[in-house]
Amino acid sequence: MKMMKGPATLDHDVRMEAPDQDKEIVDLLGVDRERAMDLMIERYGPMLFRYAKRMCGGTGEAEDVLQDTFLAAQEKLGQFRGEGKLRNWLFSIAGNACRQRYRQRKTRGEVELTLDDVAPTPEGASTPEPPSWQLDPSERMLSAELTARLEAAIAEIPPTNRSVLILRDLEGLSTRETAQALRITEEAAKVRLHRARAFVRNRLINYYQGKE
């Protein structure tokens, strides 16, 4: 089996992978269902794991979500008609699994960020200079500390906005694909994404200004 090895950070042209790989899996369904599921787990397991871990906060919960996702996929695979990509369909199932966990924990998973939640900080709004934390284009990797800060900020975003940020900015889905996976409108996806980015931006400003 060909193992896909990517860089440590994601190349956001992941959209190029889908049609032939999906067709291979769908074609296998009628011939060797077990092999089709194995292939699906190999190909989409890592990205679903990343999504679930960031949505649920822990490796153990992410594993549970993945199990639920692939069991549901096996059960519903006959319903996948090929409209859109298999990846987006799987993200949709995983998203449902995450939401069920929020309900079980009585977590307010449906809370969304408002514009007031993410308004520019007074300090950030007052300076005409580029942000001091703007990445030098030549920098290829983030420091461990900055990575930890970013992951912590992402974990604080309400799930309704966080899911969009993960799919768009971390997993490289388009707005249309994200909207399809999350069963929201494209306009809602754009708004939620902006507010999630602005939330992270505010956390970064606080961090760089030594407030945290």
Next chain:
Amino acid sequence: MTRDRTCHELADQLSACLDGELEGACLDDVLRHLEACPICAHCLQEIKATRELLKKIPAPDMPQDLKDRLKACVKKTPRP
């Protein structure tokens, strides 16, 4: 004539503008406002810088044996 729109009205459009997802009159409104409003222009720079940082976050690894456990679990679960 298009009326001037406020920072608050246009705030949610900034990321879409950055991502090249605005068109027509909506894009014109945002670009016109950015030329006139240094606060929103700076905000756009910050959002852009944030987006670039997010793209560079390393992807968390999937536990090595998880794929095998998932495959085993799927195999032994009876299909409907």
